[in-house]
Amino acid sequence: MTTHTPSIADLDHTHLWHPFTAMKEWRQEAPLVIERGEKFFLFDADGNRFIDGVSSLWCNVHGHNVPEIDAAVIDQLGKIAHTTLLGLSSPPAIRLAAQLCGCAPKGLNKAFFSDSGATAVEVAFKMAAGFWFHSGRPEKNRFIGLAGAYHGDTAGAMSVGYSDLFHRPFKPMTFVVDWFPSPDALRPAEGRAGPRPHEAPRGMWPSEWEPLAQAAGDHSLCELRRMLEQDAGSVAAVCIEPAMQGAAGMVCQPKGFLKRVEQLCRAHDVLLIADEVATGFGRTGSLFACDGEGVQPDLLALAKGISGGYLPLAATLATDAVEQAFCSAGEERRTFFHGHTYTGNPLACAAGLASLALFQKPPAGSAFPDVLSHARASAQIIARELDALRGNPHVLDVRQRGLMVGIELGRRHADGSAAPFDFSKRTAHAICRQLRDEGVIVRPLGDVLVLMPAPAMPHDLVAELAGKMVKAVEGWRF
Numbered sequence: 423m424t425t426h427t428p429s430i431a432d433l434d435h436t437h438l439w440h441p442f443t444a445m446k447e448w449r450q451e452a453p454l455v456i457e458r459g460e461k462f463f464l465f466d467a468d469g470n471r472f473i474d475g476v477s478s479l480w481c482n483v484h485g486h487n488v489p490e491i492d493a494a495v496i497d498q499l500g501k502i503a504h505t506t507l508l509g510l511s512s513p514p515a516i517r518l519a520a521q522l523c524g525c526a527p528k529g530l531n532k533a534f535f536s537d538s539g540a541t542a543v544e545v546a547f548k549m550a551a552g553f554w555f556h557s558g559r560p561e562k563n564r565f566i567g568l569a570g571a572y573h574g575d576t577a578g579a580m581s582v583g584y585s586d587l588f589h590r591p592f593k594p595m596t597f598v599v600d601w602f603p604s605p606d607a608l609r610p611a612e613g614r615a616g617p618r619p620h621e622a623p624r625g626m627w628p629s630e631w632e633p634l635a636q637a638a639g640d641h642s643l644c645e646l647r648r649m650l651e652q653d654a655g656s657v658a659a660v661c662i663e664p665a666m667q668g669a670a671g672m673v674c675q676p677k678g679f680l681k682r683v684e685q686l687c688r689a690h691d692v693l694l695i696a697d698e699v700a701t702g703f704g705r706t707g708s709l710f711a712c713d714g715e716g717v718q719p720d721l722l723a724l725a726k727g728i729s730g731g732y733l734p735l736a737a738t739l740a741t742d743a744v745e746q747a748f749c750s751a752g753e754e755r756r757t758f759f760h761g762h763t764y765t766g767n768p769l770a771c772a773a774g775l776a777s778l779a780l781f782q783k784p785p786a787g788s789a790f791p792d793v794l795s796h797a798r799a800s801a802q803i804i805a806r807e808l809d810a811l812r813g814n815p816h817v818l819d820v821r822q823r824g825l826m827v828g829i830e831l832g833r834r835h836a837d838g839s840a841a842p843f844d845f846s847k848r849t850a851h852a853i854c855r856q857l858r859d860e861g862v863i864v865r866p867l868g869d870v871l872v873l874m875p876a877p878a879m880p881h882d883l884v885a886e887l888a889g890k891m892v893k894a895v896e897g898w899r900f
């Protein structure tokens with residue numbers, strides 16, 4: 423009697439529940455199973471090669487199988503794979519904490535490790551509420567977020583980054599949050615005066631037109647000021663993804679916006695939480711997006727690129743003032759009672775240290791002296807390639823901050839007005855699916871095509887990636 427050995431695809435369909443995946447549809451075709459990576463490519467079981475066009479979900483920095491990071495992890499593995507930070511410490515965690523505080527915006531002098539972006543922001547919320555509680559202001563326990571935000575899928579992160587599509591069944595688990603309107607030039611917010619997207623001059627993306635961006639930004643900031651004037655006495659913190667909201671569909675903030683958010687927080691005595699889970703580690707042109715505007719948040723959430731995209735690791739950086747609130751008189755009651763088993767895992771921290779060191783070196787084959795200047799040149803290459811989409815009647819906007827790029831699809835009418843596609847048609851998803859057949863892995867956000875190459879990706883590959891995206895859009899039968 424022969425026994426049937428299930429294939430790896432069968433096993434996937436039978437047992438593996440994938441995140442953010444419509445499982446019924448998933449099981450209708452064979453899964454693409456990635457077996458290995460090399461530099462900026464992924465390889466499936468049949469040896470097919472794909473460009474990693476979204477940095478393995480926005481986290482890969484220097485590529486896959488990077489000799490320096492591999493060696494650091496292997497070296498650490500020879501010592502110990504895991505030991506706890508509860509009551510003990512370890513050299514990789516100590517060194518990474520010190521280095522993160524050394525390169526983060528000024529004033530952030532304490533690092534608290536966890537495992538994912540969601541936990542990094544969850545920790546920030548608890549630190550902010552705890553800070554006010556221990557400072558004798560327990561009534562300051564509410565949060566203000568930016569409309570459209572995404573901060574992850576734990577309860578607090580869902581609350582501040584609530585999305586009806588993602589989180590509706592779990593709404594009863596969330597706490598009440600107020601949001602100030604998004605400075606999204608393409609989608610006029612209620613009550614916003616000023617120019618409308620279709621008035622943008624011909625040949626310009628709405629997000630490039632300064633008056634439009636400023637009108638949207640001013641409206642958003644006015645609302646934030648109004649909310650703070652009314653409620654600052656009960657608000658612990660304002661939380662924001664600086665410079666660009668990723669999962670919202672790559673929504674940019676106008677220049678100076680973040681600085682003004684910081685000023686409003688200072689003026690009204692509320693903390694500023696910067697969620698740089700997506701924007702951190704070189705994605706927007708500087709190491710952190712806050713650096714771009716000289717902003718010093720009270721709390722900074724980091725994850726994704728922190729380990730070079732190698733291992734699950736996150737950190738919440740805090741000012742001394744925030745940490746001090748947890749350790750003055752009555753220490754035992756003020757302790758920050760929060761932690762995770764793998765907090766500060768030594769292998770992940772070793773990868774993080776090796777990744778940070780690589781930022782100072784030229785990427786392989788690059789004429790630039792370090793990763794950030796290489797990445798800034800990559801951003802220009804992408805912008806040049808995507809210029810071909812100007813005037814395309816099915817591209818409503820191209821938004822870019824450094825290596826974070828969103829191409830919003832829809833229909834532009836002859837009078838210049840624009841309308842989104844019927845979402846159920848999943849146009850961007852279909853384009854991404856076709857690109858996969860052409861050897862490119864990208865993943866859309868609704869009808870926004872996303873490009874997010876790794877900061878160290880070679881320039882010829884960056885150009886190939888962007889060029890393939892342009893060709894796919896130009897050739898699509900909408």
Ligand SMILES: Cc1ncc(COP(=O)(O)O)c(C=O)c1O
Pocket residue numbers: 538539540541543572573574575663668669697698699700701725726
């Ligand atoms: C800005 C931001 N914050 C938090 C998260 C959640 O990160 P994680 O998926 O690691 O929990 C994400 C994920 O995309 C994100 O973009």
